[in-house]
Amino acid sequence: EVQLVESGGGLVQPGGSLRLSCAASGFTFSSYSMNWVRQAPGKGLEWVSYISSSSSIIYYADSVKGRFTISRDNAKNSLYLQVNSLRAEDTAVYYCAREAFGVVHDYWGQGTLVTVSS
């Protein structure tokens, strides 16, 4: 069974940092591209970042470029998102999502909540 479990969220002050993690199991993690997608409270989904299976290709949404860094450790079956210089508008549930062929997010974790507030 495919499982994705996020962790690392919490309450942080504006300008602060967090490192989000996503532990994967039930599939060959090193064979899949992965994404981070976020959802602000009561709002829709927003794609945040993409990383290819070998980490050779990385993309970011304009809204987080220069502040967020995606990475992965295939030996540990883990995906990460380093979030720096946080703003109030970054407050959201952050989901990791596996990407299957056809740019489809076929499995999602349960999400981890990041709240940016003073």
Added chain:
Amino acid sequence: QSALTQPPSASGSPGQSVTISCTGTSSDVGGYNYVSWYQQHPGKAPKLMIYEVTKRPSGVPDRFSGSKSGNTASLTVSGLQAEDDADYYCSSYAGSNNARVVFGGGTKLTVL
């Protein structure tokens, strides 16, 4: 890249059919057959319902179907059931590095 346009709400009675639209541009929906639809119940993670415009993952009832015409994709739910009451989001590959995937704003489907 702007979000895809979905109606904020839709509704139908049990047994009826409902169609939700998702309008983009030639740079996303109209340019690629990489449109997906996700169902999300309150407090839960999104669940893939349709991918590559018309394909259903294993386990998704055939009451759910997808289509596309030009820059507009659609999700049709036939034979509405109470458990279909949820938010639905479309997404499309957008082809650019800084907006690789764009999502719709979401549609709240209410089963009356």
